[in-house]
Amino acid sequence: MVAKAAGVSTATVSRVMSGNPAVSPDLAARVHAVAEEMAYRPSGAARGLALGSLRNVGVILPDLANAYFFDTVKQMHHAARTDGYRMLVADYSGTADDEYSTAVDLLGQVDGLILLSSRIPVSGLKDLAAQSTPVVLVNRVELGVDLPMVAVDNFTAMMELCGHLAQLGHRRVVYVAGSDLSWQNRERWRAVEMSKVLGIESFRVDSDGTIEGGFNVAESALAQEPTALICFNDLTAVGAISKLRELGVRVPADVSVTGFDDVEIARHIAPPLTTVQSPKAQLGDQAWRLLQEALRNEPGASAPMLDAKVVIRDSTGPVSTGVSTGTD
Template sequence: MVRRTKATTIAEVAQHAGVSPATVSRVMNDRFLGAPEIADRVRASARQLEYSPNHLARSFALGQTNAIGFLVPDLANPSFQAVLSGLSKAAGAEGYRVLVADSAESAEDEPLLAAEIRRRCDALVLCAPRMAEDSLVHATATLGPVVLMNRSSSSVTAPTLSVDSRSGFEALARHLHGLGHRRLAYVEGPAGVANERRLQGLADFQGSVEGVTVERVAGGAGSEHGLEAVDAVIRTRATAALAFNDLVAVGLVHGLVESGIRVPDDISVTGFDDIPFARFMSPSLTTASVPHEVLGTLAWARMRALIAGTTPEHDVVFQPRLEVRRSTAAPRRA
């Protein structure tokens, strides 16, 4: 093999193979339609001369980057990490890479971040459960191809993959009711669609039973918010608390135990998402399970169709599965 001290040019490969630079370009970009022996000769010359295509130049020339963007509210949340894992594996198997943008739970910044990352890639997977509806409609209309995750909207034409958190929260409340709990507390998440859907689920539950109260407690999306909500939850005198998500539940359980409140003996606690840690914490967390890695895989399948100009598969709404663990039990009798 020839050892070279500088990068080989496409013209040098063309001269070595006895073809035009345009032929080399078409062969290296898998767009050559001529005789197979010519393509083989070009590739052999490229290997011998240690030619490495300039992928950045190729991206500009072809108008593609072989990268897709993924915008999330908080990459520290294991749920979004699982989605990214599924998305990256599926896209990587077909030569695509994923660029990630984290809005740090700032729904106001998400439209700008979405536009910025979209300029650097071929398409965008938008996970914006708290973005304002008008901003969401504008983003999906102007930044396509877009696949929308963790959100559904009748005003959006982009493919969507979402989770029915409304029914998931109703199922959690019914589980607590079935254990005998009649006074519940809900540690809320950040303002937005995701929190509203959970409140709707609780309203559905309350509308179908009698003698149940649900106290709303300010919270957020992280473990620190669950920890900060401990005193307010105790003041509600609830026998069971539903947390916005598993991370909030983890902080809440930790804070309750530190305050001398036993879980589930004194108060039951539920989460939402079924992050990996949920089953290993003490006590293990009752939650609503969502297949986040599957969501990532399905997102790529729809994105691939959009990039190829074909019709993507149908939209999907996942029904969370109730996972009953040791953080919930019947309330103590007075």
């Protein structure tokens, strides 16, 4: 309609709207004036296809309800918007097959894709690495996969957290786990197992990284008679503390509890949670830098693993001589 009203071809309108300097200034001004009169807005998708770029990037993450992912994605979004990209965010059912299918579906709609805490098997990651659309792996490190990667050093931070508990006299702990598909969960459990060098005996109770999951397994974790619960993340710890309170078990007087990630709620529960502060903003910045390099076809070296810091609050304390059950 704009082309007809301006007396030009649709190709000319397309060139004007894309800023092509080959169109004369007078003709461009005429087309813009007609477009403004008709309240015309060019299709971003059509323009992107003409220019060979959609100006969209995708992010796939396991759980939109988890504040940890929100903070990281928010940082990536700021950087993407500054560079003129829209960000499409998707989560999935939690299964590796669903995540892979979501990734494949998004590849045709974006210029680049970020997989945050991916659960996709190595074979699937290799398939994605072979595609023409750049893919960046965040919070997972896999040898033999040709993808840019950046991750937080979960192992060292968890060892430091175990060292804190050892200094308080804890020798028997239960790790309340996250998903078996999570690289972060595997790294954290590896560190807890390694804490035997600190004199700590560890047991494991499986959960799913949610508040409800932590609540549901806290009682079975207590059956191992630990002096501390080391939770996969802060949400798990919040759920565990809620169940301990219901059972009359005092934190930390009877049992110490730790989390991981330092999401906002960790500072505001009672007692405030001892945890590990994950560098969420730095992680988001590094992820965008890697994708930006890939979009420019300038593959650089993957960033080194980022350091995380133990934050000691009131949910950990010296070993108690016995656990109160609230029944005496």
